[in-house]
Amino acid sequence: MSACRPLKRVTHVIFDMDGVLLDTEIFYKRAIQNIASRFGKVYSPQIQCKVIGTPERDSSRIAVEEMKLPISVDSFQNEFRTTAHKYMTNVQLVSGAFKLVKHLHSNNIPIAVATSSSQESFDLKTQNHKDFFSLFSHIVCGGSDPDVKAGKPAPDIFLTCAKRFSDPPHPEKCLVFEDAPNGILAALAAGMQAVMIPDANVAPELRKNAHVVIDRLDNAPLELFGLPSIKGC
CATH class of the missing domain: 3.40.50.1000 (HAD superfamily/HAD-like)
Known part of the structure; x- marks a missing residue:
């Protein structure tokens, strides 16, 4: 302490x-990294610190901008929500x-x-x-x-x-x-x-x-x- x-x-x-x-954070990290990996990007600890604790829309925007992903924020958010929610049942x-x-x-x-x-x-x-x-x-x-x-x-x-x-x-x-x-x-x-x-x-x-x-x-x-x-x- x-x-x-x-x-x-x-x-x-x-x-x-x-x-x-x-x-839950491990599930969010997994969901974002799964999306990022499709584009050869890495969800780094530095970006994670900017994302943690933000609303879903802001998380999506930050992830897209920071990793320069070639998809819209809307597309990212939809995929992120679907993927993350699959992990959240337990x-x-x-x-x-x-x-x-x-x-x-x-x-x-x-x-x-x-x-x-x-x-x-x-x-x-x-x-x-x-x-x-x-x-x-x-x-x-x-x-x-x-x-x-x-x-x-x-x-x-x-x-x-x-x-x-x-x-x-x-x-x-x-x-x-x-x-x-x-x-x-x-x-x-x-x-x-x-x-x-x-x-x-x-x-x-x-x-x-x-x-x-x-x-x-x-x-x-x-x-x-x-x-x-x-x-x-």
Whole structure:
């Protein structure tokens, strides 16, 4: 674990989903690389860092532009969606996710999910984890929510999520868990603190914006943010 700046007490917690709660990123990488390989291109770690955490449309645009693929963004998006969704019928929870979420829920800490996925994609990926996701106050699916005008790194999704708590907190009272550089930037732009659980391909310089960096969710130093410690639970 590493921390890079003074930390403040929070009252509410918001989670990204892909790569944080659900182990889906490997499927997205596989789907994009399958498309790229047809054109002799490589979906490099550098491009992955730009794509992770963005809405599907933005992911498609970035992939096409960065790899200079000779297809339209629409064509890429359609193929990407079809290919990725084939893998999403048996997605597993990320290690430590259940323990942390259950701990917060049991201690009456308001928790929610802010994912760049569409509602359709969310329903597909979470079909085997309905009990787990019922622990959250609410879910914001940025890919289809009309109140989320711009995707990460814009702050829209986190601000929308905060407003939908039954007792809407000031943004500075929210703690965000994210795996992607774009997600961390979105949380900071929203005026929130951010804990990063980075993908192995995320370079050290792209981790520096996070308030705290951890290797797994159940190692989160909640007590540093004034929340009940998970240690020893």
